[in-house]
Amino acid sequence: xxxxxxxxxxxxxxxxxxxxxxxxxxxxxxxxxxxxxxxxxxxxxxxxxxxxxxxxxxxxxxxxxxxxxxxxxxxxxxxxxxxxxxxxxxxxxxxxxxxxxxxxxxxxxxxxxxxxxxxxxxxxxxxxxxxxxxxxxxxxxxxxxxxxxxxxxxxxxxxxxxxxxxxxxxxxxxxxxxxxxxxxxxxxxxxxxxxxxxxxxxxxxxxxxxxxxxxxxxxxxxxxxxxxxxxxxxxxxxxxxxxxxxxxxxxxxxxxxxxxxxxxxxxxxxxxxxxxxxxxxxxxxxxxxxxxxxxxxxxxxxxxxxxxxxxxxxxxxxxxxxxxxxxxxxxxxxxxxxxxxxxxxxxxxxxxxxxxxxxxxxxxxxxxxxxxxxxxxxxxxxxxxxxxxxxxxxxxxxxxxxxxxxxxxxxxxxxxxxxxxxxxxxxxxxxxxxxxxx
Ligand code: ATP
Numbered sequence: 160x161x162x163x164x165x166x167x168x169x170x171x172x173x174x175x176x177x178x179x180x181x182x183x184x185x186x187x188x189x190x191x192x193x194x195x196x197x198x199x200x201x202x203x204x205x206x207x208x209x210x211x212x213x214x215x216x217x218x219x220x221x222x223x224x225x226x227x228x229x230x231x232x233x234x235x236x237x238x239x240x241x242x243x244x245x246x247x248x249x250x251x252x253x254x255x256x257x258x259x260x261x262x263x264x265x266x267x268x269x270x271x272x273x274x275x276x277x278x279x280x281x282x283x284x285x286x287x288x289x290x291x292x293x294x295x296x297x298x299x300x301x302x303x304x305x306x307x308x309x310x311x312x313x314x315x316x317x318x319x320x321x322x323x324x325x326x327x328x329x330x331x332x333x334x335x336x337x338x339x340x341x342x343x344x345x346x347x348x349x350x351x352x353x354x355x356x357x358x359x360x361x362x363x364x365x366x367x368x369x370x371x372x373x374x375x376x377x378x379x380x381x382x383x384x385x386x387x388x389x390x391x392x393x394x395x396x397x398x399x400x401x402x403x404x405x406x407x408x409x410x411x412x413x414x415x416x417x418x419x420x421x422x423x424x425x426x427x428x429x430x431x432x433x434x435x436x437x438x439x440x441x442x443x444x445x446x447x448x449x450x451x452x453x454x455x456x457x458x459x460x461x462x463x464x465x466x467x468x469x470x471x472x473x474x475x476x477x478x479x480x481x482x483x484x485x486x487x488x489x490x491x492x493x494x495x496x497x498x499x500x501x502x503x504x505x506x507x508x509x510x511x512x513x514x515x516x517x518x519x520x521x522x523x524x525x526x527x528x529x530x531x532x533x534x535x536x537x538x539x540x541x542x543x544x545x546x547x548x549x550x551x552x553x554x555x556x557x558x559x560x561x562x563x564x565x566x567x568x569x570x571x572x573x574x575x576x577x578x579x580x581x582x583x584x585x586x587x588x589x590x591x592x593x594x595x596x597x
Pocket of ligand 1: 339
């Protein structure tokens with residue numbers, strides 16, 4: 160992980176937030192490469208969920224919501240983690256993570272294992288961030304930063320039904336920030352207090368929920384394969400009865416094998432009619448669906464797919480990072496899928512003379528309308544290839560003296576390092592066939 164964290168900083172993927180002030184614990188900023196990668200991941204998810212399904216609509220709900228939303232959803236009463244403090248060293252741990260945590264004392268041991276350790280009894284700690292709406296900081300002005308994006312979908316269920324004329328089964332998708340005052344954030348961007356979720360709530364007739372749950376499980380696992388994650392590094396974790404959330408009838412996590420162990424990256428949940436029924440009860444507004452074919456009103460069941468964008472981004476980086484011997488050197492290469500790679504192609508004039516830079520600049524200008532591409536004429540071509548390998552650029556296009564003769568260029572593929580010659584006019588199509596998420 161240390162090598163990856165240092166690459167992320169050096170090459171502009173991820174920086175510590177407010178670094179010049181010493182940083183803010185567990186908050187991160189995405190740099191020029193990171194923001195491209197993140198946008199590409201979001202766009203692959205959005206395309207897969209909405210463009211590829213004519214029965215899924217998108218929304219973008221506000222982060223601040225009516226405080227009653229969080230009473231109805233159960234978050235005010237129950238969105239808590241058990242917290243234990245060590246009175247000896249003042250460290251704080253999640254009670255359910257004690258076995259896998261480390262006491263700050265040396266030699267490293269789990270909390271409670273040094274004889275000086277004095278762990279308190281667990282106490283419940285609500286993870287929602289609170290703030291105030293308006294100038295007066297009193298109880299009536301309390302609002303929360305949303306801890307999940309899902310509730311913005313539930314409270315808009317009827318708005319979407321009425322405005323889109325969708326019929327069950329159909330889904331609503333959303334990408335947006337969520338905030339959780341995690342007791343123990345960590346492992347770089349794996350667990351942070353501010354993060355982005357990509358969630359889809361699929362509304363179905365009660366009784367059809369189990370079938371849809373299985374369909375969405377399969378579809379979501381395929382998506383992780385489609386963005387290039389190695390299948391052998393992914394597995395299912397079914398929630399047992401003691402793990403199930405209060406709203407869920409069934410839940411499966413997709414886990415990835417990180418250097419720090421198997422961890423959840425996505426949850427697929429059968430939320431039953433819990434959320435809509437609770438909002439109906441707390442708001443006093445009817446949130447039933449009228450099934451015209453059956454001539455009946457009912458509260459739909461919901462299958463949720465919920466994935467963290469930042470966690471997927473970390474997964475793609477961990478999965479892609481490779482070091483390999485290339486001649487005398489160690490080549491660091493990010494084998495990112497071309498669909499999500501921050502830069503799709505680098506355009507490199509072999510030498511800085513004979514009009515090659517001008518031709519390369521012309522190709523860059525032509526491709527940049529469709530793709531994030533990068534022109535580079537500094538240092539030897541070998542060094543320039545290595546720089547692109549490190550940020551995962553799948554194709555390097557080199558303009559050389561042959562280009563002056565027949566308007567062809569070489570395209571070097573990142574993983575195999577194989578080169579082929581193609582007409583400069585065919586580049587746009589060449590990239591289209593390889594970097595688009597279809
Ligand atoms: P965990 O058990 O890791 O705390 P969770 O089961 O509470 O996660 P969900 O509420 O199901 O997580 O959230 C759905 C997804 O949102 C998770 O699979 C994860 O990808 C992402 N996520 C949740 N909490 C965080 C966080 N603190 N930082 C980054 N991503 C998160």
